Every structure is written in C-alpha cells, then in structure tokens.
Amino acid sequence: xxxxxxxxxxxxxxxxxxxxxxxxxxxxxxxxxxxxxxxxxxxxxxxxxxxxxxxxxxxxxxxxxxxxxxxxxxxxxxxxxxxxxxxxxxxxxxxxxxxxxxxxxxxxxxxxxxxxxxxxxxxxxxxx
Amino acid sequence: xxxxxxxxxxxxxxxxxxxxxxxxxxxxxxxxxxxxxxxxxxxxxxxxxxxxxxxxxxxxxxxxxxxxxxxxxxxxxxxxxxxxxxxxxxxxxxxxxxxxxxxxxxxxxxxxxxxxxxxxxxxxxxxxxxxxxxxxxxxxxxxxxxxxxxxxxxxxxxxxxxxxx
Numbered sequence: 001x002x003x004x005x006x007x008x009x010x011x012x013x014x015x016x017x018x019x020x021x022x023x024x025x026x027x028x029x030x031x032x033x034x035x036x037x038x039x040x041x042x043x044x045x046x047x048x049x050x051x052x053x054x055x056x057x058x059x060x061x062x063x064x065x066x067x068x069x070x071x072x073x074x075x076x077x078x079x080x081x082x083x084x085x086x087x088x089x090x091x092x093x094x095x096x097x098x099x100x101x102x103x104x105x106x107x108x109x110x111x112x113x114x115x116x117x118x119x120x121x122x123x124x125x126x127x128x
Numbered sequence: 129x130x131x132x133x134x135x136x137x138x139x140x141x142x143x144x145x146x147x148x149x150x151x152x153x154x155x156x157x158x159x160x161x162x163x164x165x166x167x168x169x170x171x172x173x174x175x176x177x178x179x180x181x182x183x184x185x186x187x188x189x190x191x192x193x194x195x196x197x198x199x200x201x202x203x204x205x206x207x208x209x210x211x212x213x214x215x216x217x218x219x220x221x222x223x224x225x226x227x228x229x230x231x232x233x234x235x236x237x238x239x240x241x242x243x244x245x246x247x248x249x250x251x252x253x254x255x256x257x258x259x260x261x262x263x264x265x266x267x268x269x270x271x272x273x274x275x276x277x278x279x280x281x282x283x284x285x286x287x288x289x290x291x292x293x
Contacts, residue, residue, distance in 0.1 A: 001290065003288060003289060003290065004288070004289045005285050005287070005288045005289075006285070006286050006287045006288075007279065007282045007283065007284060007285060007286055008282055008284050008286045009278075009279040009282045010279070010286075011286035011287055020219075023222075024219075026223075027223065027239070029289050029290075030223075030235040030236070030239075031235075031236065031239065032289070033235075033289075033290070034234055034235055034236040041236055042236050042239055042240060042243070045243075047243075047247075047259065050263050050267075051260075051263065052260075052263050052264040052266075052267035053263070053266075053267050053273075054267070054273065056277070057273070057276055057277070057280075060276070060280070062263070064215070064243070064246070064259075065218065065219070066215050066216065066218045066219025066220075067212075067215045067216065067219060068219075071276060071279070082285075084276075084279045084280055084282065085275065085276055085279035085280075087266075087272065
C-alpha cells in the first residue's frame with residue numbers, strides 16, 4: 001500500500017467541500033493505496049501526464065475525480081504521492097473555484113465548431 | 129509555393145488538401161491516407177454511437193454542429209456533454225456500495241471503469257482529445273499556473289495516509 005500526503009493547501013480545499021470532502025478524500029486515498037512499488041495504480045496512468053505545462057511543472061500530474069482536478073506528484077516506485085492542489089469545479093458555489101469551467105465550455109464549443117482544415121468525399125461510381 | 133488539391137464530382141468541387149509540391153513525397157501521401165483512415169474509423173464508431181442513442185430513446189444526441197460529441201440538450205437548447213454527466217455520476221456514486229455488490233473488484237477497477245466511460249463519452253468525429261484540450265487551455269491560464277507554483281511551494285505536510293500513529 002502506497003502513501004498519500006496532503007499539503008495544507010489541498011487539505012483546506014478538500015475541507016471547503018464540507019460533507020462531500022470526506023467522500024472525495026476517500027477516493028483520492030484509495031487510488032494511492034491500491035498502488036505498490038511493483039504495481040502501478042490509477043495515479044500512474046498515462047492520462048495523468050500534463051504535456052503542455054511549463055518545464056518547472058512538467059513533473060506534476062493531474063487526476064480527474066468527478067468534476068474536480070487533483071494535481072499531485074509522486075510515483076508508485078516511490079510508493080508515495082503528494083496532492084498539493086485541487087481545482088474545484090463546482091457550479092454556483094462562491095466558496096469554490098467556479099471559474100474557468102463556463103469559459104472552457106465556450107472554448108470547447110468554439111474548438112468543435114472551427115472549420116475543418118481539409119475535406120474529402122467518396123469517389124463517384126464513374127471514378128471507381 | 130503551395131497549391132490546393134481538389135477532388136471533383138459531377139455535383140461539386142471540394143478542396144482535398146493544401147500541399148507544397150516540392151515536398152510532396154510518398155511519405156506525405158501515406159501520412160495523408162493514414163489521416164483519412166483514422167477519420168473513417170472514428171466516423172464508423174460515431175455511427176455506432178448514433179445507433180445506440182436511437183436504441184435508448186434518442187436522449188443522448190450526436191449533433192453535427194458539435195461534431196457528434198455526445199450531449200443532452202437542455203431546455204435552454206444548450207448542450208450538457210455526456211462526459212460532464214459521467215463526471216457528476218463519478219462524484220455522487222458510492223464506490224463502497226459497488227464493491228459490496230462485486231466484492232471481487234478492487235477500488236481501482238471500479239474507478240478505472242468510470243474513467244473509461246468518461247473517455248468513451250468524449251468520442252467525437254473531429255477526434256479531438258477533450259482532456260488534452262483542457263490541459264492545453266489550463267497551461268495558458270496564468271492564474272492557475274501561479275496558484276500551482278504557490279501550492280507546490282507549500283511543502284508542509286498537513287496529513288499523511290495511511291495514518292501510522
């Protein structure tokens with residue numbers, strides 16, 4: 001069983017979730033506990049890597065739990081993970097970071113709606 | 129100088145690609161064809177999702193204007209993407225109760241299954257990786273980056289689990 005450490009920042013963020021925070025914390029803990037030095041866990045999965053971040057933050061990873069994004073570092077080989085920041089994405093809660101989420105949705109819609117760079121069509125019977 | 133390669137049918141002319149003839153090698157052709165093959169595979173999968181939607185009442189919609197990203201359409205005509213619903217389900221479900229029903233499964237297997245469903249619900253006909261897009265967006269968010277750096281500097285351990293005391 002690997003260990004999980006919370007710094008003060010992430011602990012405060014989890015506490016701000018109130019009653020839901022306890023369940024949320026359990027989900028983070030169990031992700032760490034299921035890993036061993038010889039067995040990777042969910043926190044070591046490929047989709048936790050952040051390719052676009054600046055060099056000094058390239059070693060950190062991100063796990064999605066519900067709507068929230070958990071930022072951490074550590075590996076199963078070290079058998080230790082440290083969660084240092086949580087981007088809370090609850091709508092309509094002034095105490096949480098109800099922030100980029102609506103803006104990101106606009107960007108997502110814009111990205112999906114942007115023109116296709118190339119097109120193709122099926123050949124006609126004559127061309128076949 | 130680049131030129132546009134067009135494909136002409138009896139009813140229309142469409143732009144196929146914009147290429148630079150001096151650099152158009154067999155490798156370029158292969159790369160172009162592989163790109164089309166990926167798009168065809170993706171479209172085939174999206175078609176399956178459309179059929180699934182029809183079989184389950186048509187509530188989940190795969191609209192062309194959203195490049196077939198599965199969504200529920202609210203009464204304000206705005207999409208609520210299916211992956212967002214899966215995130216809420218992930219937040220609200222009690223994993224312990226699932227483990228009680230299936231005691232042979234580990235927590236990670238259950239969490240991994242939900243993660244799989246979330247990724248699967250992000251399939252779209254433009255083959256956009258939604259999470260990659262979110263991360264690229266976050267990387268440009270100076271406020272978030274500054275908050276992460278500040279948090280990283282907060283090295284005081286508030287809690288360590290499992291509690292060995």
